[in-house]
Amino acid sequence: MPRNVLRFLSLALAAATVLLCGGSVPQVLPAAADHRDSFGSVAWQRGFGGVSAPETAALPGGVAVVRAEGVVALSGDDGRTLWDHQDGSLQVTGWHLAEGGRHLALHLAEDPAGQERLLRLLDSHTGAVVDERTVAEGTEILLTEDLAVEQAGAAGGPGLVAHPLHGGEPRWELEELRCETGPELSAESGKPVAAGGAVVIRYACTERPGDEEGIAGTVALAAGNGRELWRTEESVDDLGFHLARMVPTGEGRLLMWGIDPLPNLVDAATGRVLAERVDLVGTGPRGHAVTREEDGRRVLRGPSWGKAAELGPADGPADGDPVAVLGEGLAFTVGSGTDPEAVLRPWEAGAEDIRVDLGIPGAHVSSVESVPGAVVVAYQDRGGGFGLLGLR
Secondary structure (H helix, E strand, C coil): CCCCEEEECCCCCCCCECCCCCCCCCCCCCCHHHECCCCCCEEEEEEECCCCCCEEEEECCEEEEEECCEEEEEECCCCCEEEEEECCCCEEEEEEECHHHCEEEEEEECCCCCCEEEEEEEECCCCCEEEEEEEECCCEEEEECCEEEEECCCCCCCCEEEEECCCCCCCEEEEECCCCCCCCCEEEECCCEEECCEEEEEEEEECCCCCCCEEEEEEEEECCCCCEEEEEEEEECCCCCCCCCEEEEECCEEEECCCCCCCEEEECCCCCEEECCCEEEEEECCEEEEEEEECCEEEEEECCCCEEEECCCCCCCCCCCCEEECCCEEEEEECCCCCCEEEEEECCCCCCCEEEECCCCCCEEEEEEEEECEEEEEEECCCCCEEEEEEC
């Protein structure tokens, strides 16, 4: 049976890697020891002009605030500006954060509807431009500490190419993706993700484009050299959900969705299913949190600590509300749109919540994230302006 055609250009590269994808999924964070694990009050507040909502990413020493107008890095301790990168002629259309937060990559374009993007790599400590190059619209980017792994097109692309971040010849390439089982079939791939030293791709093979029946497959490649780590393939009657998203949760694990609305938790390096039908609550630098039914109670459990807190039906985060997993408990907000409060739900069973009035009546909270020095809350106030709060 045909196999992936891999061209190995180098084997000497660290395999640790991480998924980075436009701010829409959990980002790779600097060392977990640097992140804020609790809070008790609002320490600082920053407002932002412009018309685009801010997205945040943890950097060494603080947080990057990314908007269409550019990116500004703030200190987590006091909210002061560490550096500012603006380009008046170009708009930010996407961004990616490298492992450990050492580099921040921006997709820039004069016309957001155009076919080309400028990929600009910044030093996250200083904001200095490290490298830049042109990439085609639709190119998916995964950043390791040393590589940018590109897939041209979200589906059915020619494969993957792993480039050094600072330029030079590709380290490895996946030129073609084919199924190993069944007849010679045409293959369509989903968006690649990375976790636990692996780049993972889901794909579907059919006799004719658009067929619902065919082969559903997943393959994992070593991030450092492109070597195949594991692969699964099975015949299915409905491929409609197979290319659904995958999300890394930290600790080298992936959540993989399919036809079931609840995902499975998978070890990215081995493909082993660690838990089925996981009800994910949130992620953070310490790992992920889930809810489970235990002895008739809805329990919030942080797997990294083996501790749990009971989560009542009316006093926890609502579906879709932003949450963050901290070392001391689960952080979330209540009262968005009226009188927002930040809540820290301790992992210890029976411990009282820590609640902080955010002082932004009528504001809508868009995200909560632990970064070095603070827990940051992004919001839009009732006047339409955007801002960020630092909790300590």
